[in-house]
Amino acid sequence: MKIITLDLRPVLSILGVFLTGLALTMLVPTSMDLLDNNNNWLGFMMSAAITSFIGVTLILITRGKKEIIEIKSTFLLVTLSWMILSIFSSLPFFFSQNNLGITESFFESVSGLTTTGSTTINNIQDASRGLLLWRAILQWLGGIGIIVSAVSILPSLGVGGMQLFRLESSDSSEKLLPRATSIATEITVLYLFLSGLCAIAYWFSGLSIFDSIIHSMTTIATGGFSSQQGSIGAYNNLSLEIMCILFMIFSSLPFVLYLKAIRGKPYLIFKDEQVQGFFKILISSILIIILYLSFLEDFDFFSSLRSVIFNVTSILTGTGFSTDSYDNWGTPVIVVFLCITFIGGCAGSTTCGIKVFRIQVIFKNSKQMIEKLISPNRVTNHKYNGENLSLEIIESVMTFLFIFILTFFIITLILALTGLDLLTSMSASATSISNVGPGLGNIIGPNFNFSELSNIAKWALSFGMLAGRLEFLTFLVIFSKSFWK
Structure with missing residues (x-):
């Protein structure tokens, strides 16, 4: 059997650049805590020193090698980037004064970079401003990485049906990095x-400059980290909630469509099947919950509408902000929230989950199968945004869905074995692989966090967050024997 040895030098070189950039980024929260006379700045400096040392070392030992990334190397680079950056991003948490262990620090870091938004930190408003800023920076950087990957890398790798969104001049011809660089600039x-x-919108809504910056970074990244224990609900500010809803929606739509709109084709946003599907799911979910709540004795239309619209938008977009304990609204509401946790927003945005386009592809394929049962000789050819749905795309989507569901059940089982109840286990598993943030129930619900979970549960959820953010196949492919042959 022929063994193909991967040339790791280009991968290690790029990882070195990423780590060096991460180290420089750590200087921002370092300065913040230094100005505030908070001793956390020492932890940031130590983290920056360690990270920069490793980063520069990788650059030096791989210098002189032209950075041409092949297909296999791209899979390895994408996966290692998220894993290695998560490890080094956890150092400021570990060295902070919040007494976070290795498990909690890694969990917090992964949750940030994958824009999940789950946290293990209690009384977050008491943390240093540098640490709050670091959490927001991680989500903001993660958001950029997600969009660039979704637009210029994953389509070329053919992961989970993402080839539907392959850009012009995008291919799978072993030279993906130049394309990723060009699209990254515009994005x-x-x-x-x-x-x-x-x-600016948050500042005009009444937030301080610091809180406006923090929440804008985590909103655009659809991450959900907040500087308040009660999330957006702690402010009880209607204008803030309206602005937040709008920007959560903006961030969950395909960014490529915004670029096309800037070039004079704004109508493409409204003609896009995925965008139409997203709004149908959003509006339907809101109406279903409002209809159910209207039968309750203490129903108040306007306050309920305000709360439902915000929280449904937050969960569907994968942001994870909250203004209310929606898990106390009744079992039917919990079912709706669990469903939209799985779905997520649109491909090409910062959101995760199954994504709207895959739901639509599955429905189109199911419709085609039903039509064939009725008329076996009938030839049908479904399209998606004008593109033919090839067998390759359908198989890719179905494979993604199978692995998604399988991972959900495996993590749910692991969590249940640690002693958690079924609702907590299921919602924690769902929120991790869909990168949403809050779960359901009295342990990890919107008013709680993940600090009470066991270390085993936190590691399982960290794995779920990484696998979900990397679209599963990108993450799992490097663990297959055939990848190294």
């Missing part, structure tokens, strides 16, 4: 613009 500029616009 980053747009991402910066939306972040700034969101921060």
Whole structure:
């Protein structure tokens, strides 16, 4: 059997650049805590020193090698990037004064970079401003990485049906990095613009400059980290909630469509099947919950509408902000929230989950199968946004869905074996692989966090967050024997 040895030098070189950049980023919260005369700045400095040392070392030992990334190397680079960056991003948490252990620090880091938003930190408002800023920075950086991967890398790798969104001149011809670099520039500029616009909107809504920046970064990344224990609900600010709803929706739509709108084709946003499907799911979920709540004795239409719209939007987009204990609204409501936790937003955005387009592809394929049962000789050819749904795409989507469901059940079982109840186990598993944030129930619900879970549960959820963010196949492929042959 022929063995193909991967050239790891280009991968290690890029990882070195990433780590060096991460170390420089750590200087921002370092400065914040230094200005506040908070001793946490020492932890950030130590973390930056360790990270920069490893990063520069990787660059030096791989210098002189032209960075041409092959397909296998791309899979390895994407997976290792998220894993290695998560490890080094956890150092500031570990060295902080919040007494976080290795497990909690890694969990917090993974939750940040994958834009999940689950946390193990109690009384978060008492943490140093540097640490709060670091959490927001992780989610903001993770959001950029997610969009660039979804737009320029995953389609070329054919992961989970993402080839539907393959851009012009995008291919799988062993030279993916230049394409990723070119699209990253446009995406980053747009991402910066939306972040700034969101921060200004929050500031005008009454937040302090610091809180506006923190929440704008975690909103655009659909991450959900907050500087308040009670999340957005702690402010009890209607104008803030309205702005937050709008920017959560903006961030959950395909960013490529915004670029096309800027180039004079804004109508493409409303013609896009995925966008249409997203709004149908959003509006339907809101109406179903409002209809159910209207039969309750203490129902108040306007307050209920305000709370339902915000929290449904937050969970569907995978942001994870909360303004109410929606898990106390009744079993039917819990079922709806659990369903939209799985779905997520649109491909090409910062959201995760199954994603709207895969739901639509499955429905189209199911419809085609039913039509064949009725008329076996009938030839049907379904399209998605004008593109033919090939067998390759359908198989890719179905494979993704199978692994998604299998991972959900495995993590649920692991959590149940640690002694957690079924609702907590299921919602924790769902929120980790869908990168949403809060779970359901009296342990990890919107008013609680993940600090009470066992270390085994936290490691299982960390694995789920990484696997979900990397679209499962990208993550699992490097563990297959055939990958190294």
